[in-house]
Amino acid sequence: MTQISTNSRIRELALNAPFIQQIGMEIIEIGSGWITCEIVIQPEKHHQQNGFIHAGVQATLADHAAGCAAATVADSHITVLTVEFKINLLRPAIGERLTCRADVLKAGRSITVVESNVWAWQAEQSKLVSKATVTIANVTQ
Amino acid sequence: MTQISTNSRIRELALNAPFIQQIGMEIIEIGSGWITCEIVIQPEKHHQQNGFIHAGVQATLADHAAGCAAATVADSHITVLTVEFKINLLRPAIGERLTCRADVLKAGRSITVVESNVWAWQAEQSKLVSKATVTIANVTQ
Amino acid sequence: MTQISTNSRIRELALNAPFIQQIGMEIIEIGSGWITCEIVIQPEKHHQQNGFIHAGVQATLADHAAGCAAATVADSHITVLTVEFKINLLRPAIGERLTCRADVLKAGRSITVVESNVWAWQAEQSKLVSKATVTIANVTQ
């Protein structure tokens, strides 16, 4: 499978999910074993009651990016499903956009483990706001 | 503080967050140390690419309900912030609505631990689809 | 397979591990989908520097009991392996013994999720000191 066809498959996986469209996640770049994604923040949509970006937005970004990263190293007939994830919210997430880099830590036959880091950007400065470890099952259709 | 004023405070906490309004979370019932919440599922909004309810929807519900449950046992001048959570997706989430029950496991002075169970409902049958453990910091403003 | 042969298999699994012998874990009772285990605490062996029972002792008990609980619902040719676990230490663990009850939350073909609760006993009073969620892979030999 060429890298181009992998990338199209991942883009489809990443962007065809209604909840991902709702939340406004976009892909920045895809490589073998990793992906970077972005959400442009709209306060009236992504915030919690105190002006910070909601943990659920960060978790959705970290989880979905992890699934995409896992898919970059899986055969095309494999479906990736999140088994579980854990996310630490390291500091208040404030800013105009979130970016996430998801990296495969270990690609196994049936299980792939991915690490996702999420940064909040404000005035071109970024801060690491959350970090997730995601366990993905590789399921044969 | 009366139970009525606690409940109003929790409702405000729960429902004033823009992302929670976006996702359509509603409160069903509030008690001391617990809360039950609900999201009526709209496939074009809450699904992932395969017709299941997105893990991010479940995680947002589990996390936000946990924060509300923690707030029911915190003083009114305390702000609850999620430090981290871990969620296991136990089976595909399929159905017309999700309900979540969040229960305080341990209420501490500075840290409260909450457990959230999420069920998917289809044709009046429910299945436990995910379970989260959430660590909450109690922060004095 | 009879319950008796399952139980022998689990006892072998549980007690043949050198580290488990070192730590002194014993089985109290086994059922289908659950197990209860115990460690009699020796301060000069199981404590941390401050007189509490070390988190590593609790984690080992929670993880190993979870593997045994998963094995009670797996075919006899399946090997259970921990993929990951998360443990919340809810309060200082003080006492003469720890008990753990591990319950299968969801038994899948390739993945089983188990919940372990750990109690510390002092003068016949027990306190829930930690709670773990454990993801187990069912591997065909």
Next chain:
Amino acid sequence: MTQISTNSRIRELALNAPFIQQIGMEIIEIGSGWITCEIVIQPEKHHQQNGFIHAGVQATLADHAAGCAAATVADSHITVLTVEFKINLLRPAIGERLTCRADVLKAGRSITVVESNVWAWQAEQSKLVSKATVTIANVTQ
């Protein structure tokens, strides 16, 4: 406080715990915000029933090293306590020794988050066998 006195404090914290002495953990090097530790593996002591190093050994190393790393950036009157940790067992742990590097991800006033990586060494080759994220409470005595 000088680096030398910090290091003595950490060594005392690290090595005075009976369970840590039992398990044979040693410190290799200490810096500000990080520590490296080691366990020389004795099969008759640290293994599980299948010849791999027990998850409980890895978890104890990852957790205890994390507490030490957190202590390197805490004031000397602060006690560090593990609130929770999550560990992914990435591959079977086989070898003559385990090493762990724990790095502070975020040092807060009341909570510090640490990441621990554990490698197994065999014939001078190392493999990353597990990775933990540890949430530590900084408690004033």
